Amino acid sequence: MSEPALYGGPATRRVRTRDLIAAKQRGERWPMLTSYDQYTAAIFDQAGIPVLLVGDSAANNVFGYETTVPVTVDDLLPLVRAVVRATKRTLVVGDMPFGSYEEGPTQALRTAVRFMKEGGCHAVKLEGGRRVAEQIAAITGAGIPVMGHVGFTPQSEHQIGGYRVQGRGDAAEDVVADAHAVTEAGAFAVVLEMVTSEVAKRITHDLPIPTVGIGAGPDTDAQVLVWQDMAGLRTGHAPRFVKRYADMAGALTEATQKFAEEVRGGEFPGPEHAFH
Numbered sequence: 111m112s113e114p115a116l117y118g119g120p121a122t123r124r125v126r127t128r129d130l131i132a133a134k135q136r137g138e139r140w141p142m143l144t145s146y147d148q149y150t151a152a153i154f155d156q157a158g159i160p161v162l163l164v165g166d167s168a169a170n171n172v173f174g175y176e177t178t179v180p181v182t183v184d185d186l187l188p189l190v191r192a193v194v195r196a197t198k199r200t201l202v203v204g205d206m207p208f209g210s211y212e213e214g215p216t217q218a219l220r221t222a223v224r225f226m227k228e229g230g231c232h233a234v235k236l237e238g239g240r241r242v243a244e245q246i247a248a249i250t251g252a253g254i255p256v257m258g259h260v261g262f263t264p265q266s267e268h269q270i271g272g273y274r275v276q277g278r279g280d281a282a283e284d285v286v287a288d289a290h291a292v293t294e295a296g297a298f299a300v301v302l303e304m305v306t307s308e309v310a311k312r313i314t315h316d317l318p319i320p321t322v323g324i325g326a327g328p329d330t331d332a333q334v335l336v337w338q339d340m341a342g343l344r345t346g347h348a349p350r351f352v353k354r355y356a357d358m359a360g361a362l363t364e365a366t367q368k369f370a371e372e373v374r375g376g377e378f379p380g381p382e383h384a385f386h
């Protein structure tokens with residue numbers, strides 16, 4: 111039997127990590143989005159998004175923090191559970207937050223086990239390359255799939271000194287070494303965030319596992335965006351790598367103003383919305 115297409119086909123079963131590796135071998139690209147709640151998760155699942163990430167970017171996009179640094183495992187686990195419950199075929203990745211794996215392999219494995227047991231997700235993600243290779247090896251060694259994340263790693267933005275493209279000039283070799291390190295440690299895929307298109311293309315060609323780009327150009331195996339960026343729910347200055355596919359902020363503002371107007375004018379509720 112041939113491998114089922116990742117999307118575009120009937121929803122038969124949940125996507126597994128081996129399906130993503132097989133997709134790379136076929137040259138099939140795939141989309142990934144973040145999700146933090148049941149309604150968006152169900153919509154993305156039914157729209158054929160094969161992988162959803164419950165990102166630590168919930169810090170910014172759910173909880174209203176400036177950075178991803180403050181968000182905790184206890185903050186994220188209820189969101190992970192909601193996304194898992196709402197989906198039938200999407201592979202759900204839980205994003206391990208800052209402070210939950212840096213101490214070493216023991217802490218990293220303990221956190222990953224919580225994501226699997228309490229969150230019910232199907233894989234975890236953590237940031238870093240060579241510096242977290244031992245953590246990735248410990249987690250994958252326990253039977254838990256890991257997605258790596260190299261290039262710009264938002265949890266270290268204070269050390270990096272802002273939102274900066276990684277891998278320019280001599281720094282290319284650092285990003286390449288990090289991508290190889292997470293692969294050798296057993297990761298099933300790797301996010302490449304804000305690296306030059308040239309470096310992302312080279313890594314994608316060299317690695318046997320899928321690369322998931324965000325601000326990494328057109329040549330990665332997959333692309334990920336934060337859903338509120340993709341759908342235009344977040345307004346204001348967006349990173350260069352964002353494309354807005356809808357104006358949800360505009361649509362919601364219009365609906366809200368109409369509701370408020372109808373309440374003020376006594377038009378809502380009408381007789382059909384009342385009980386007698």
Ligand SMILES: Nc1nc(=O)c2c([nH]1)NC[C@@H]1CN(c3ccc(C(=O)N[C@@H](CCC(=O)O)C(=O)O)cc3)CN21
Binds near residue numbers: 167170178275351
């Ligand atoms: N809504 C949202 N979207 C994201 O992509 C995202 C989050 N939140 N939270 C966690 C991290 C933070 N990320 C970010 C945030 C901002 C830029 C940004 O402003 N980039 C500028 C570059 C500015 C510069 O060069 O100094 C850009 O224009 O791309 C990039 C990545 C990516 N992640």
Ligand SMILES: CC(C)C(=O)C(=O)O
Binds near residue numbers: 166167168336
């Ligand atoms: C943007 C993706 C890769 C992420 O890590 C997040 O949303 O937390």
Ligand SMILES: [Mg+2]
Binds near residue numbers: 165166205
């Ligand atoms: Mg993240």
